[in-house]
Amino acid sequence: MYTPSIRSLIEELGKLPGIGPRSAQRIAFYLLRSETNDVYRLADAIKSAKDNAMFCETCFNFSEGVMCSICSDQTRDRSIICVVEEPKDVVALERSREYKGLYHVLQGALSPIDGIGPDKIKVRELLVRLADKTITEVILCTNPNIEGEATAMYLARQLQDTGLTVTRIASGLPVGGDLDYADELTIGRALQGRRQV
Amino acid sequence: MYTPSIRSLIEELGKLPGIGPRSAQRIAFYLLRSETNDVYRLADAIKSAKDNAMFCETCFNFSEGVMCSICSDQTRDRSIICVVEEPKDVVALERSREYKGLYHVLQGALSPIDGIGPDKIKVRELLVRLADKTITEVILCTNPNIEGEATAMYLARQLQDTGLTVTRIASGLPVGGDLDYADELTIGRALQGRRQV
8 A cells, every 4th residue: 555665664664673563654654744854864874874883993882983982092091891792881881980991892792592602792802902911800791681691701701810800790779779679680689799888 | 972973873763753762772783783785775765765755636645646546546436535644544444455435634633732723634625625526425534532533523513514424433342352451431432332233
């Protein structure tokens, strides 16, 4: 019932993560009703982000040059590296304003079920970086889920004889959260991680 | 923390309906990781749908010419018009294969709160079409929600002296649904609309 170009728009939108057939249809109709300028701005933003996106050759975060803005920032603490799974994790950590060191983006987490072993993520590149003697601590900031924990454990084992301080970001109750709403695993972790006040 | 082009991509994606900041980020990262060809295919589908989309000058459904495929189909019953809010409603009705008449897409519903009066939707155009004596019945198929009901009531009043048969699509329990899960308004409507078997 749709014209070919609308059908292909709905089809392409439906391939995006989290966009089902209904959302795809809704977005397509929204675009068809929007100002041509706005629609072109979206299409151009997609192309231009794709054209400009490259990865930092040091930390593998997104970058618009061979070195990202964090790696090239000389005010940051170059003795500590925070290992994360994805560029969005860098954004989340930067938002906290707690951390002033460098990052290493693995671009994934170990997941044997999906066939993702250490060679599929930036593990080798991390080990190469750590050979540099200015680095003294590695914080394992992979997600507190099965894949993230497995990745952290794998890296901890790889790093155990390097003499580096290897730490794992704490799990516990979210600030502003409610004990009542926390799941039992989180409460368990929060208890294990209790600290003297 | 993002590069300018990634920031602007996330911003543009976040303007789409149903896409919050988190989904926008997720989709942006998905696109940055996808094949360039696939990303360009999406951007081009957006532009081309927008470039090709026009509205049928008769029924105001999407069309790739001045007259849509339904209005120009001579096998359809030209004595009956089904009035809907949006092009997607035409698609839904066509899927049912129950209806063989023509459509009229209002391109919206009355909503005084949002400042949408009869002049903002294709009401005048409907009245012009109905002046044609081949039409004998109008089915009001606007959505069974507040705006849709108000629109149907408004149209019914406008059409009451035209001698046309004006009907409203039935409300009731969805087929395959469960009485237990139906809300009280739907059950009320289903009871009001009961028919002798």
